[in-house]
Amino acid sequence: MESLARGGTRWKRFAVVMVPSVAATAAIGVALSQGALAASFSVSGQQFKVTADRLDGKGFVQYGAVDSTKAxxxxxxxxxxxxxxxxxLCQSVVVPVPAFGDVTMKLSAGTDAARPVEAKKLYIDADDIGANATFNNIDIGVSADSTSKGPGPNKGDKYAPGSFxxxxxxxxxxxxxxxxxxxTAGTFKLSGLKMGVKKGKNECY
Structure with a gap:
């Protein structure tokens, strides 16, 4: 099954095959607000942007969850x-520094096609995605706690049992x-790693 989402970084532009996951994410938010689910995965509260020319993954899973921030x-x-x-791979985060202004930290790796970034047990918690996607032997609508093709839900995540x-x-x-x-990842090998810090906004996109 193949799905395409060209340009843009809004959920409404993401492929139709991914839409049910968005609904699942919204349902998680409702369950949380009603006290049916507790958020336990604590993150910094600082979003970051990631771009990549290509990601080839084995054992794929996607589900809705909740991250907890100070905000x-x-x-x-x-x-x-x-x-x-x-x-x-490019990863960037803009950090506001009092009395100085915005500072961008940017990381790049895997720029040599023969030496890509390699990861095992990789999990990405995102709320905005754009990509062209191709899936092999996809199952849509399975229970989150019964998935078998991917790594299964991350131990640090909170999700509704039996959810999409x-x-x-x-x-x-x-x-x-x-x-x-x-x-998060069990192992994350960054070939050709480069990191830079610049004043102002200098994000990956």
Whole structure:
């Protein structure tokens, strides 16, 4: 099954196959507000942006969850992979510094096509994604706690038992743009790592 989302970084521009996950994320937020679900994954509250030319992943899973920040609880869509290879990765975060202004920290890796970034047990908590996506042997509408093709829900995440999820044997994403709250991985190999700090906003996109 193939789905396409060109340009843009709004959920309404994401592929139709991903829409149910957005609904699941909204449902998680409702459950949280009604006290049916407690948020336990604490993040900094600082969003960051990520781009990549290509991500090839084995063992894909996606489900809705909640991240907890000082500003409040944030519903997110969690994407997980057993293994992933990422080409031309960029990650940036803008940090406001009192009496100085905005400072951007930017990281890049995997710019050499022969040496991509490699990750195992990779999870990305995002609330805004744009990409072109191709899934192999996808199952849409499985229970989050019964997924078997991917790494399963992250131990740090809170999600409603039996809630909507989707999984696939493998997935390929190209022209990736996303706004994320957290990324975790069992191992994360960054080939050709470069990091820079600049005054002002100098984000990946």
């Amino acid at each position: 409040g609880n944030k519903p997110v869509a969690v994407v997980g992979f057993n293994e992933a290879k990422i080409k031309n 999820a989707q999984q696939a044997d493998s997935a390929t994403f190209t022209d990736v743009k996303q706004r994320a709250w957290a990324t």
